Amino acid sequence: MEKELKLMKGNEAIAEAAIRYGADAYFGYPITPQSEVIEYFMEQNPIERTGMVVLQAESEVAAINMVYGAAACGMAAMTSSSSPGFSLKQEGLSYIAGAELPCLVLNVVRGGPGLGTIQPSQSDYFQSTKGGGHGDYRLIVLAPASVQEMYDFVQIGFDLAFKYRNPVLILSDGIIGQMMEKVEIGPQRKRRTMDEVIKQCPWATTGKTANRERNIITSLDLVASRQEEFNRKLVKKYDTIREKEVRCECINCDDADYVFVAYGTSSRLCMKAIDLLRKEGYKVGLVRPITLFPYPSKIIAGLAERVKGFLTIEMSTGQMVEDVMLAVNGKRPVKHYGRVGGVVPTPEEIVDAMKNFMKGE
């Protein structure tokens, strides 16, 4: 079969991928730079294409709670937003994690804090990987670096969400969301029938039929010892995820003296910087975490045995760098370089930052 190629924005690719995946529902609220997600959905009218429900909610709070409601029925449900809106979703995400429901959420990050800017940023790393909302929980976090990955991570994300009954976050930024690239589109998958949903999700609230006990979706347990037991169960799940689901790309690391650590847009900039540095004879590589939770700590720890140092490049004042430091555990120098507030660093700036780092500055 011939490949289906399309020129798309990252935000459009997400929506098309969800329709093709056979997702059941999307709930969203407009915010720059991700409004194209809901606009594309509305334009495509997926209720006609596949029967998928799409609704513009009254707020991000309502949207994420709609996701909770649909997910609790065993549906493949998703929402998307950008930083200020994503803060509002933290309540719902905490409840979704606490009720162990599968869902997919997208954050097309812009600069903050507060209303910040509408320009791209990577300053929501802490919020995304360390919990974000209240309580001890984790999201599985995927960091796309291209429009193709925006498309592909929808399927990967939903599959992981259902495998672990855990919310999955695609952590993107204003550049990946807005830029247009060639995308290879997959075939249209059929949405599951109600019988298939019930078979896959026997825990879902699909109506208490005579052949089973009632299903209750809740994150509440007023007995402390039972709640502790549940917290421990979650930890076990997260440990399994740490063991099995790490995704990471190591580029030019085999002979590298120094490596960049960067995800998403920053990793693309580092690729260009590596080209420039290697032309000058510097042996430099890149570790690109694709999952930010689980973090590729073991891979970085392994590299710390032989490379001379790690420079993280982030469009933040230094967030992921803390995870690199934890992984390196004092063995090698670790530094951060970043531009913030919506400013994107140039490859030349990154080259200079690496040269300074190598000089020990």
Added chain:
Amino acid sequence: MAELTINDIIKEENLVYKKTKVMTDNVMHYCPGCGHGTTHRLVAEVIEELGIQDKTIGVTPVGCSVLMYNYLDIDMQEAAHGRAPAIATAIKRVMPDKFVFTYQGDGDLAAIGTAETIHSCNRGENITIIFVNNGIYGMTGGQMAPTTLAGMKAVTCPRGRDVNTMGYPLHITELIAQLPNVLSKTRRTARVDFRSLK
């Protein structure tokens, strides 16, 4: 005349009332005099009467009735404080053949969840909202609710609700009744006979 024995009394033809099967046997946690038990039973009886137990999904609020799912033998979801109508919206949209209801107190529905309430009603979502208004925040210990009456004392307005600083009780039901997409609104009192409490 021969005396009636207990067995005569509970004969099928003498039965005028029995507990609906839609209620579980779990012991309720409500305080003496609380109307939630009565209201739960009414909801359960209607579900039985309509024969929709297998296709009803209920959404419970944050409030005294947070544990309602322990008492009704149907599939239920527990909502975050005030978000039940958003959750019910999604349930009904993804499974349009189900009967979906929320059960909410006045703090839940008319304070923190006002936006979710008004917008789900304004969209004309095909759901039922059961609004249980006791004029107070029960679960957290009797603080002022949006529905607390003018002059009424509560632990966060110990000198009575002052309408100049705290506003008038919010007539949320009347507000919602103005919305063209709202099909019907009824008002009932779940009366508790305190004389029986002694």
